[in-house]
Amino acid sequence: MCAQLLSTQPYKGTRDFFPDDMRLRNWFFGKIRSTLETAAFEEYNGPMLESLELYAAKSGEEIANKQTYNFVDKGNRHLAIRPEMTPTVARMVASKMGELSFPLRWFSIPNMYRYEATQRGRLREFWQLNVDIFGCDTYEADLEIIISAINVMKSFGADESMFTVRINNRRFFNDVVTAIANTDEETSRLVSKVIDRKNKVPRDVYEKDLSALGLTAEQIARIDALYEMDVTEATAICPDSVGSQELRLLFEALKNTGLDKYCVFDFGIIRGLDYYTGTVFEVFDNAPENNRAMFGGGRYDNLVGLFVKNAKISGVGYGMGDVTLENFLFTHDLVPKSFITGVKVLVTRFDDVPYEKYLDITDMLRSNGIVSSLYLGSKKFGKQIDYAVKGEYTHVVIMGASELNDYTVKVKNLETREEITIPLDELCSFLKNN
C-alpha cells in the first residue's frame, strides 16, 4: 500500500461504466445483436493487440504510429492496440480461407483505442460495431450491408426523419472524374482527397487544390454540378462505368423495396481510406444540431491479399461507434426511461429468524427465475427498505418470527405501497403474476 492517494479518475478519453451506464450499453448492443442475428449474421472477435505492421500495411507507417497506442514487447515485437477491426477480420478470413463458407456474414462489437484529441463523439477508448460480408463482389452484398445498417437504426425506433444513408461509388467516382477531366488513376485518387475535404476548407482553397491537379474552371463547374444530381443524372455522364451500373442496380433495388426513403446519392461521400474500391456510404444524423456523418463503410476488394498471395476475396462492411450511436439515441429521445422490467425482490431480514430461512427464500425465488437478493448485513428494517428503494427493487419480502411460525410471508409492493400476507409456498406464483 502506498502512502499517497491514487486518482479515482479513469484515464483520459476512457470511461467507467457504472451499472446505470452498462444497462444502457447492454440494451443497445442487445438490440444490435438481435437485429443482426435475425439477419443470419454471425458474431466473431479477435485480439485487442495486433502486430503494428497490420495497420502500417493499410494506412502507412506514419499514420499507424501516430494514431495507435503502440509499443515493443519483450520479444521485440512491435504491437498496437487495435484502432479498428478491419485488418483483424481480414487476417482471420485469410487464415481460414479454405474452410470458410462464402459469402460470410460476420459482425463483431470489439473495444478499441485511438490516440487522438478527445472531443464530443470522439474518445480514445470506444466500442465499434463492425458488420461485413466477404466473398460476394456484386451489388447484392452492398445492398444487404446497407439494409442491415438501416435495420439497426430502425430497431431503435429511428425513422427517415432522423437519419439518411448517403451513397456513392468509388469506381463511379474515378470514371466520372476521368470522363470530365480526363485524369489518370493517380490524379483521380488525388481529386478524391480534395473532394473528401471539401466541407472542411474554404471554397477558394478547394478550387485551388483542384486547379493544382490540372482541372480547368469548366471542369470544376461540371464537378460542382454532380453534387446536385440524383443517381440517374450522375450515372448518365459515364453510363458504361461498372460503378454506374452498380449504383443504378443498388438504387433500383432500394426503390423497389421502399428503402429509398432512407437513402440518397451523394457525390461528396468519399470515405478517406484508400482501400475502398466500390460502393461507399455514410449514415448521417438529420438533427440540425448534430448534422454529420455518424458512421459509414463500403466495399474493399483487396485486403485479404495482404496475407495470401493473389487471394481475391472481396469485402463490404461498416463500423459504427458506440459514442456516436449513444449521442444519436439521446438526441432523438430514443432511450427508454428505465431498463428494469419485471419484478426485483429484496428479502429483508430480522435477527430473530434463523438466517438460512431467508437463504431458502432467495434460493427458491432464483430457482424460479425471479430476480432477487437477500439484504446483506443486519441493519434496521427502515434502512433495508431505503436500500430496496434506491436499488430499484419492486417488492420486498418480510418474514418475522410470527410469519415463520405460520409458514407465511408479507410482500410489500414498493410502487403501490400495498402489503399483503400470503402463504410462503405461494410467493413465487404471486410475484410472477404481479
Added chain:
Amino acid sequence: MCAQLLSTQPYKGTRDFFPDDMRLRNWFFGKIRSTLETAAFEEYNGPMLESLELYAAKSGEEIANKQTYNFVDKGNRHLAIRPEMTPTVARMVASKMGELSFPLRWFSIPNMYRYEATQRGRLREFWQLNVDIFGCDTYEADLEIIISAINVMKSFGADESMFTVRINNRRFFNDVVTAIANTDEETSRLVSKVIDRKNKVPRDVYEKDLSALGLTAEQIARIDALYEMDVTEATAICPDSVGSQELRLLFEALKNTGLDKYCVFDFGIIRGLDYYTGTVFEVFDNAPENNRAMFGGGRYDNLVGLFVKNAKISGVGYGMGDVTLENFLFTHDLVPKSFITGVKVLVTRFDDVPYEKYLDITDMLRSNGIVSSLYLGSKKFGKQIDYAVKGEYTHVVIMGASELNDYTVKVKNLETREEITIPLDELCSFLKNN
C-alpha cells in the same frame, strides 16, 4: 499496400474467435450473466488502460512492471493494459462513494492481458468474470459470494462430483499460526507465503523455510495436523479468533442450506495476494486429470483506502477466467453439441425472378423474428443448397417464376429433406410451427 505478405496468425497468447468459438463464449457468458442477474448482481465495466501505479500500489512496482503490458504515452503517463479488474473496480467505487447504495452487488466480464509464458489454461489475453460485493463486512457477504460461485457452476450442469469449493480465512490463519508458533504479524505473513507454496516444493524445502522463520519441528507438526482437520477441529485451536467465528458461521449456514456438499475447509488455501484479509476460497476441478484450482477469491478490506483517505469499504469477490472455465466444461462434457436453436432460413434465388421479390421475403421473415438471409450472388441452385447446408441453415425457401405467379413458395427442410409448396402468406406461420 506492402509487397511482403503479412502473417495470418494472432499475436502469441491471444486467440481469434471465429463464429463457432464465439457461439460457445456467448453461450457460457450468457449463462453466467443470467445466473448473476437473477441474483440481483449488476454489470459494470471500466477502461482497458489504467495508470500503472494502480497495480504498483497493490502488488509492488516490480511485479506490476514485469507482469503487465505497460508503456508511456505521449503525455508521459505510464499506462498498463489491465491485468486484473479489482483495482479498477476499487477505483470506481471510490470515485462515487457518496452516491452508491451499499452493499453493492457488481459483476463484470472484461478482457485483460498478462505478460506471461503461455501454457494450458494460461494465455496472455483472456476474459475474466469478476463478481464482488462492497460494503458488507460480515460473513453473510462471503457466503453470498460463495453461493454465487456455486450457482454459476450449477448453471452449466456441474454437480458436487465435478467441483469443490475449498475455503479458509486469513484472520483465522494468522490467529492459528500465532496460537501454535507465537509469531508476530509479519512472521505470520511470511509463514502464509511458505504454506501457499507447499504443493510446489519438496517437503524438505517446505520444512526448511518454516524453520528459517523460527518454527520448531513440533510446531510444524501441529501445522501439518491442520491440513487434515475439519472446520470444527481447526477453529477449536483459537476459538475466540474473529476468523474462527467467521468460519464457523459460514460453514453452519452452508450446512443448513445443503450447500456443504460443494464445500470443504482447507487450511492450505492462502491466495497469494497480500490484500486478502478474511475469507479466502478456491474452486477446484475434481477431474483427476485436471485436479487444480480453477478460480478463487476472498475478502479484501482496504482497497478503496488507496483512493480515499480513511475510507473503509470492505469488499469480497472472485475472478473466473474464460480459458479455465472452457477447459472445465469440455473435461466434464458440459458443452452442448450445437448452439443453433430454432429455424434458420436461406432464401434461394433464380435470375428470372425480380430480385426485390426475394428481398421482400427476407424482410417479411426478419420482421417476424425468423433468422434468415437471402443468398448473395447468383450461383447455381445446387451451390446455394451447399451453402445452406454448410452454414447450418435448417430450411431453404425456393421461389421460381411459376411460384411467383401462383403467390406460393416451396420450403425444403434440410434435415428431413421434405419439400412442400405453400401459399407465400403462410410462410411465417409454417416456419414458426416447424
